[in-house]
Structure formats: structure tokens, C-alpha cells
Amino acid sequence: MKTLQKPVPPGGTIGIIGGGQLGRMLALAAARLGLKTCIYNDAPDAPAFQVTPDSVSAPYDDLDALSIFAARCDAVTFEFENLPAHAIAHLESQVAVRPGAAALAITQDRLSEKTFVAKLGLKTAPFFEVSSVEQARAAFAKLGGRGIIKTRRFGYDGKGQAKVAGAEETVAAFEKFKAPAILEGFVDFAFEASVIAARGADGAFAAYDPPENEHENHILRRSTVPSRLSVAHVAEAKAIAKTIGDALDYVGVFAVELFVGSDGALLVNEIAPRVHNTGHWTIEACAVSQFEQHIRAVAGWPLGDGVRHADAVMENIIGAEADAWEALARSGALHLYGKRESRPGRKMGHLTRLSPLTKR
């Protein structure tokens, strides 16, 4: 396994697997630090290709192309973490990869992720493995109430998920997925929040103020800071992220999605081993954004100051909403991702509105 002996100096190249909007914003942040990027994407028209000096376009399991990519990079990271394990191992044998394969393996699979979180003594919704029809029935019997069945891997924006209220519904959803799943108890949360945190290779830790997040049709609509979390809750949320980051020996930015229960409990829903949509407001509201923070950690640089200097509301621009770009440009800090066509549910950009700081 290759490791980074010293920081990647200005002029060096950070490799990014995945060329969507997250890769694009990472590349822009790297450029601000005088670092170059090489972006790897399986399609040739990736939004991030428009803003990177170097790129490779090949399937994510093409080991020869991954070797060519690795040779051009001083360190490699991800905006898209669902690479097959053997491809990540192949990359790791040639170049420093941050976060590493172990952290990715745990967070790629909802069952291993939730098991890991529970072992750390952190709270989650009740969850049960569903790898067979018998397990689907038994899991619902144990749960005894409403639940959500989710595929263990490759789910996003509500894909590979179904609400269930009975054993036969659970079986039917599992059979439709045709993939290993977990059944989770349905959490009657007061609201959702997330912690965006960074961990350096030296164990340094920094967390942003946790935003409150609203979803529509399973897609993030809005993130707001400050959230309704109390000062004590904010400290607890950041401590949860630190526990997870340390246990994963994580390097880079990651997000911990939380349910804030009506009883005040903070439940961990999901860990995202990358920069996160709920942290986009940090570009305008913090001196060092989540994207720059991630590049700093991956390159072995000191972490930056993530203190928020403004209140912020970030809204995603989804599908045809991007057609109103002129009106949107009038009303805030507009980011458009350079996607050629809009499709329903596709994230086309986001808009951040700042207001004076009311609470820290």
C-alpha cells in the first residue's frame, strides 16, 4: 500500500475518481491552492472535465486505465465512492489513496456501516439483515412496526428504498430489489441534520456547524445553518463525527447524516465518505469550504478554519428549475454544474443565500 510521506506541494496533482459536481467543486478548490487535478470518470462528458487540466475517461474497473491515472497523480481521492473493491486495492498499490480502502469498504455497505456505528456505542434506528425471503419475514416480525427496507449497496437519493408496513410487503420489496438489503425501523424524527467533518492524516479534526436538512422526493431540497440543534446537540453531533472519523482512521472530509428524534436523541443514519451536498453552503459562509478542506487533508496540508461567518440557506436546483437561471442569478450565489441536459430529479446546480451571523 502506497502512503504519502510528505505533503503534496503546490504544483502537484490530486487525482479525483468521479467527475460530477462534487469532483468539479473539488477541482476548483484545488486550483485555488495551486494544486492541479486529474479527474477519472467513466463517461467522457463529465461536468468536472470542464474545469480540470487533466482527465482520464474509462470504466471504473479498467485496471490499465486506473494505472495510467495513478501514475499522473501524487494522491488520489473520490467524489464517487462506489468503485469495486479490487479497483480500489489496485489504485492503493500504486498511489496514496485517501480515504483508504478500509473506510470505503465499511461505508459502502449499509449493514457493515450500521454495525460499525452501533459497536462504537452510537445510536441508530433498529436494523436487521435481509439477505433472504425468510430473513425478510423474520426481520419484520422482530421490528414489529413500520420500517424502511434499503439495499445494502449503491443506493442514493431514495433509490433502492421502500417503506414497508407488513411482513409480506417487506418480502415483496426485497424480491423486487434482487439484492441484499437491511430493514430499518422508521424513525419519527423532528428533523434531519448532518455533520460535515474533516480529519487530517495526523489525526487533526475539524467540523463545520451542522446544517438542518430538508428532503423532497428523497432528494435534498435545502440545508440551513444555523439549525434548530441546541448548543449541547451541536457539540454532541461533532463528537459523534469525531468518534467515527477516529475509528475509521479517516483522512479527508466525510459527512454523518443524523436524525434528530422527537425525544432529542441523535441517531446516525448514514456516513458519506466524501464531501456532501449538505455542506455546499461552506463555499460562501466559511473561510475554508468543505471542498478545500478535503483537498487540504488529502494533500497532507494543515486543515483550515471552518468557522462560519454568516448564516446560510443552500437550495438545490433540480431538473428544469435550472431554466430560471437568470432569476436565480439575481437572488444569491449561483452555482451551475455545466450539465448538458436537465432531467427530472437531476441536480443541476445550487443557490446559496447568506445573511448576517445570528448564532454560532
Ligand code: AMP
Ligand atoms: P438514506 O438513503 O439512508 O440517506 O435515506 C434517505 C432519506 O430517507 C433520509 O434522509 C430520510 O429522510 C429518509 N429515511 C431514511 N431512513 C429512514 C428511517 N429509518 N426512518 C425515517 N426516514 C428515513
